[in-house]
Amino acid sequence: MTRLIATSADDAAQLQQDLARALDGGPALGLGMLALGMSDDEAETVDEGTAVVIGTSGSSGIPKRVVLSAEALRAGAEATASRIGSGNWLLALPAGYVAGLQVLARSILSGTTPVVLETGFSARSFAEATLPMLRGRGEQLFTSLVPAQVATLLDAAIEDTTVHAALQAYSAILVGGQALPEPVRERAAELGVHLVRTYGSTETSGGCVYDGVPLETVAVKTVDGELRIAGPMLADGYLGDPVLTDTTFVRDEHGIRWYRTGDLGIIEDGVVRVHGRADNVIVSGGVNISLDRVERIVRGIPGLTSAVVVGVEDERWGEASVIVAERGEVLRRSEPEQLEHAREVVAEELGKPARPARMIIVDEIATLSSGKPDREAIRRLAAELR
Structure with missing residues (x-):
């Protein structure tokens, strides 16, 4: 076992020194651990070979502590x-x-x-x-x-x-x-x-598929439409959560360990194409709609390249999608015209049930400190502004 020490990422130079020691067998680093309940002076123990444990709640708000060797x-x-x-x-x-x-x-x-x-x-x-x-x-x-x-x-x-x-x-x-x-x-x-x-x-030590092509030591496959990844860069699991670890990291009949990404996608001629999160789906009028696919299409429209699409409850359809866009983006049309154009483009690609119901213009899209959209905060905003 080795010590896990909560550390700050504010001083990059110091963090690089600490990381170099961790990669060489020194104490493991706990990044983002304070937000997940680990105090400054608290030291846990982790398996030998662990370099970093990254505490993250991601855009979903569910806290996890990812163990990377x-x-x-x-x-x-x-x-x-x-x-x-x-x-x-x-x-x-x-x-x-x-x-x-x-x-x-x-x-x-x-x-x-x-x-x-x-x-x-x-x-x-x-x-x-x-x-x-x-x-x-x-x-x-x-x-x-x-x-x-x-x-x-x-x-x-x-x-x-x-x-x-x-x-x-x-x-x-x-x-x-x-x-x-x-x-x-x-x-x-x-x-x-x-x-x-x-x-x-x-869970994969960062990006491991570049321009759709897996890196040299990486394998990607699909099981029931879900993308799974194997390779030496996989995390060991989640600290203190063996159930989630066993659910997320599974072995096949050959003993190969795979990470269940939770993303839907396909592999064509060796190129990985990601369609979106399996759990980022709404049911609108009885039809399953992938919000990730809607968002990808919406972001292809000039003036909406940074827009976020979220799902909200809808009295008529059960659930509906909402486009949230920044005011600073240049819109070539008025807001109602832009929404109608987006609805037409989405309908052409995915069918009429996938059309966004509303558009909300905000001064600034809420983001996490990682730079990713804070989808939970955006969803709450869209639900409040009915």
Whole structure:
């Protein structure tokens, strides 16, 4: 057994040192544990080989403590390097979440120190942090972002050549946390920005499928429409919750251990296509509607690329979907016209029962500290604003 010490992700440099020790057999780190009931001076014990336990409630609000071994984190970092190469990283995400933590892990394995975005994320701070990385160095540059950050940078790059140059400096910008809207991907390609769509979770030590193709040591299959992942980067399970561990991580008839993602999808010609969460479904008028699929279509509409689609109770249909969009996005139509256009596009793709019932415009979409939409808070807002 080894000690688990609650730690803060606020000091990235210190966290990288602590993580390096944890990867080398030192005390395991408990990230996000304070929010899940572990005090500053409390030390639990975990299995030998554990490097990090990440406390996360995700967008669903259900708390979990994901146990990641040193082997798993190393496997994830090494598989990424094998796919995109090694170099210098910019840390622009919270280090207490797995995407940010993997930036530190990849830097440790490559013997580099990441540049940290100290002043909060903005197009200007991103450019100012990036450009000095180009001076006098021949290494490739990498970073990890969420789609909302990418959209902010692309908007700024249209007018600001410095931001444009910073974006183009990266050999690869990993984008995960949520689906990347197609219009954002297209704009990036037009500007010569190399985005890599990643798919994965804390339970897989971060993204392990890049642009739909599993990394070298990763296997993906579907069982009853659910995507399952196997590989050396899988978490050991959930601290203190053996039932959830046994339900989520299962072995097949060959003894291979698989992570049940809870996502629906298909695999075509070796390419993984994610359709959405199996549990993010409403029943509207007796028809099952995947909110993730509706949201993906809505985000393909100009002016709605950052919109979130949630389900609410509906007196007529039982449940209905609602589009929540930011006021700052440029709408080419009036709000009623935009809603009607979205309804038409969704109906064409998924059928009339899937059409969103309402649209709510807000000043700012609620997000978690990871940058992902806070879907529970958004759903509550949509339910209140009837």
